[in-house]
Amino acid sequence: VSPGMEVFTESELVHRARKMNVEFLLSSGRHNCLMCESNGSCHLQDLAYFYKITKLKFPEKDLKEIYPTEDQNPFIVRDFSRCILCGRCVQACNEVVVNRAISQGYRGKSSKVVTGGDLPYDDELSECVFCGQCVQVCPVGALTEKKAKGLGRPWETQKIRTTCPYCGVGCQQLLHVKDGKIVKVTAVEDAEPNQGRLCVKGRFAYDFIYSEERLKTPLIREKNGEFREASWDEALDLVATKFKEIIKKDGPDAIAGVSCARSINEDSYQMQKLFRAVIGTNNIDHCART
Known part of the structure; x- marks a missing residue:
């Protein structure tokens, strides 16, 4: 890039290059939209639709090594076969939350996002605090909320903005609600005071509202x-x-x-x-x- 340079971002050549990149991404893992929790809210799916990609251009024998899905922890499912190595989760953890719990690991087709020592999220030596910021920024189905699995597709839920009930900070949330039940909770982007961030309580600890012991009306002895x-x-x-x-x-x-x-x-x-x-x-x- 140099001063005065004229850059074309929507030319036919650029479109062909972008389409080729999307085709490579689609062939790099197990991207079966019908069985994916992110169906309807997947950026890769949107790009494939935009560039009119109807089939895989590259054979399955060239697929990268498939790592087993990690779902031992109570909050986050990591499906490495759907990861496109965009690095958003790493950037969010390092620069937004500033926790630095994950990074890019290994090389070539064996590359994947790892914790320190490539440990599970819930390992006692892992620095993950389960804030879920990585899940919120993941553009595909590589990182999903475990509690939300099978409860509702994005187009089936109503999004209701509210304030987190856990402390006095007043973090802004979006409740994804279906049939009067919360499917999942996400942070409101670019809203004060949390600027799209939530802690583990704000994002995952909402089951108390369905407790049978919860008081819903005043009681007089x-x-x-x-x-x-x-x-x-x-x-x-x-x-x-x-x-x-x-x-x-x-x-x-x-x-x-x-x-x-x-x-x-x-x-x-x-x-x-x-x-x-x-x-x-x-x-x-x-x-x-x-």
């Missing part, structure tokens, strides 16, 4: 010790009444509050404001402090 369901208005009125009775009898310092780490920072601020400015006590703490 009766005199016999049993709990009964109540409306929010009834529960809040009862709490306010009890607070007033305690303050009148024993003073505001007889009341204490603990803010939950799953609350966003704004909610924690309002919590301490309620106790300090309204109730009149400094007996307020946050469970994340411990």
Whole structure:
């Protein structure tokens, strides 16, 4: 490249070269779209459709060495036979998450993405923290969410933006929902504060919402010790009444509050404001402090 150079990116020659590269990629592994979890959200599939590729141009005898699929860990499936060695996962791990848990390994047709020492992701010596950033940037079906397998195709899911419930950072998520159930969770690209990143909790730990022990309505304890369901208005009125009775009898310092780490920072601020400015006590703490 030199100053003043005119570059053509959409010429017939360029298109032929790109098509040839896509044909090489399609012949480099097991790219069976019908059986792939990324069917419908695969960049290689999109390119094959765009360049009107209908069959493999190169014989299967030239396929690279097939490594066994790695799925021992609870979160990520690594299917090396679908990897096109684009390096996106390595770049994401090294430059976005800055964890440096994976890199390009070996040479020639034996090349593959490896952890330090070519260990499984869940090995105790592996530096992988299962943030799943590599899965999100993978353009094909080489890296997929284990929990999402068989639960829904991309075109079957509704994408709902929300805020991660795990801490006060407020990471932005996309819930991929089918029939009222979460299929998987991805990060919102170019959105503050996480800029397309999530931790292992934000991406994979959402099963708690289906727990039978989860409280979905307020509960009030009766005199016999049993709990009964109540409306929010009834529960809040009862709490306010009890607070007033305690303050009148024993003073505001007889009341204490603990803010939950799953609350966003704004909610924690309002919590301490309620106790300090309204109730009149400094007996307020946050469970994340411990």
